[in-house]
Amino acid sequence: MYKGILYSVLISALLYSANISAISRDKKVQLKNNEYNSSELCAECHQDIYNKWSDSVHALAVKDPIFYTSYIEAYTISGGEAKILCLKCHSPTVLVTKDYELTTKLSNEGVSCDFCHTLKGVNLNDKKDPFIRDISLIKRGPLKGGEVKEHKVEYSKLHLSSELCASCHEYVSDNGLSIMGTYSEWKGSSYAEEGKQCQDCHMPKIEGEVAKASTSKEMRYINDHNLQGGHSIVQLKKVLQVKIKETKRVKNKFFVTVSIENAGSGHMVPTGMPTRKLILNCVVRTPKNKVYSDKRLFEKIIIGKDGKEMVKDSEIMLGRGVSIIKDNRISPKEIRIEEFIFNIPESTDVTVSAWVDYLYKPLLLQETEMKIEMNRDEKVVSR
Numbered sequence: 466m467y468k469g470i471l472y473s474v475l476i477s478a479l480l481y482s483a484n485i486s487a488i489s490r491d492k493k494v495q496l497k498n499n500e501y502n503s504s505e506l507c508a509e510c511h512q513d514i515y516n517k518w519s520d521s522v523h524a525l526a527v528k529d530p531i532f533y534t535s536y537i538e539a540y541t542i543s544g545g546e547a548k549i550l551c552l553k554c555h556s557p558t559v560l561v562t563k564d565y566e567l568t569t570k571l572s573n574e575g576v577s578c579d580f581c582h583t584l585k586g587v588n589l590n591d592k593k594d595p596f597i598r599d600i601s602l603i604k605r606g607p608l609k610g611g612e613v614k615e616h617k618v619e620y621s622k623l624h625l626s627s628e629l630c631a632s633c634h635e636y637v638s639d640n641g642l643s644i645m646g647t648y649s650e651w652k653g654s655s656y657a658e659e660g661k662q663c664q665d666c667h668m669p670k671i672e673g674e675v676a677k678a679s680t681s682k683e684m685r686y687i688n689d690h691n692l693q694g695g696h697s698i699v700q701l702k703k704v705l706q707v708k709i710k711e712t713k714r715v716k717n718k719f720f721v722t723v724s725i726e727n728a729g730s731g732h733m734v735p736t737g738m739p740t741r742k743l744i745l746n747c748v749v750r751t752p753k754n755k756v757y758s759d760k761r762l763f764e765k766i767i768i769g770k771d772g773k774e775m776v777k778d779s780e781i782m783l784g785r786g787v788s789i790i791k792d793n794r795i796s797p798k799e800i801r802i803e804e805f806i807f808n809i810p811e812s813t814d815v816t817v818s819a820w821v822d823y824l825y826k827p828l829l830l831q832e833t834e835m836k837i838e839m840n841r842d843e844k845v846v847s848r
Contacts, residue, residue: 494615498602501558503571507578510615513673518578518690526555526575527567531778531827538828539779547783553594554633560594576633582606586623587632592639595632607688608675627651627663634663634737638784642767647736654797656731666731667692695737701823703729705795707745709819710802719757719809721747723819726800733794735823738778739765743795744822747805749815757807766791778827 494509496502504524508515518524526532532555539547548565556572558580559565564572571577582604586597599605605621623629631648638644651657673687693700704727711722725745727734735741743763750756767775767786775781795801809815 496602496615499600501561501571501577501583501600502579504574504578510613510676511578512677514675514687514690515578517673517687521690521692522694522696523576523690523692524574527552527573528575530829534828534830535778535782537830538777539783542779543783547779549593550784551782557596557633560596561598561600579604581624581629584623584629585621587628589628589631589635592637608684613676625662625664627657630663636782638786640784640787642784642786642789644739644767644781644784644786645737647732650732650736650796654731656797661731663731664688667694695735695741695823695825704734705729705743705821707819707821709817712817714811717808717811719749719807719815721749721805721807721817721819723747723803723805724800725795725803725821727795727797731797733796735763735794735825738825739767739781740776740778740825740827742824744824745803746818746820746822747803748818749807749809750818751809751813751815757809759805759807761803763794763801764791765789765794 494506496506504515504518508519522529532551536547536551536555539551543550552559552565552567554576556567556575558574558577559567559572562569562572567573579600583598583600584596585599585605587595588597589595602616603619604616605619605624607621607624608618609620627648634645635648636643636645643649648663651663668688668690670686671689672685675684675687695701706724706726706728708724708726709721710724711720713720723745730736735743741764745761745763746758747760748756748758766789767781768788768790769775769780769785770787775786780786
């Protein structure tokens, strides 16, 4: 099983690394009706969008080493049942094709172009299959009007709505425990009240051709299909603001007040997997390089039946947690005030620093050399 999955993943990676221009531009693009099409076919006309998507977490949803390692572990723990749960979102075309062993290129495309653009609705009450599909030559998206030879184009409000994202970025286990609540966090925020959707932040308009040889002004901008999120350093730096609000001395006590604000995220920070954490660090240094430090941890902790914290993504996503014992993550537009106290002589000059680290420690497969000497023979040969 593992060898089969690994083989298909490696083959897919090689296919995607190939230059798309190697595909003949002269041949006519023929899309299959009533079947999912490979994203490489979409690239024939929508190259700018494809180029952004091909390097995204959606395109790498199967091949990503963080997911793949957890998936193998979850597959083993669950006796194979994890493929139903995990691939529903990481390779959603398999719900139709039934290729749960990931043997085809299409399955290894992750969240592919044709999967998203043949959706006509979502049913968030259906945990096993929330997707309402119309797998045909009608391709749905945010553009109004337009006809091309290869397929029909239909305007879709769904593709401008956070509900589209909710079908995968909201996960409640069978026992009713909220494992991943990114959508509900957004829905309860002021961003939702203002009508600001997930796509506004994660798929903003950028320069690019919607399709080759398009002439209309509307077609000169595309939504960024790279989908920047928690994996992006640039995106992370937009989210939080940290400020040293006040320092004061009371005899040999040195007080530091720090504010941390979720200024740029429409959901809680951190969101997604509960194994992601924030660390607010406060460090005070003296001229003689003596260091005083303290920190605050912002996290969501889920415990299992044994009462211990669940620290592996694989176990958490299998829904085996029984309770949330801590959740002090920072809500959208929330300002949290933290006070740090250090024992520092009153006459000492100091330099104060405060910053936030984003912490995530996933398990990864890695190459390990194993060298064992099995037998040896030595002989001394004299002249």
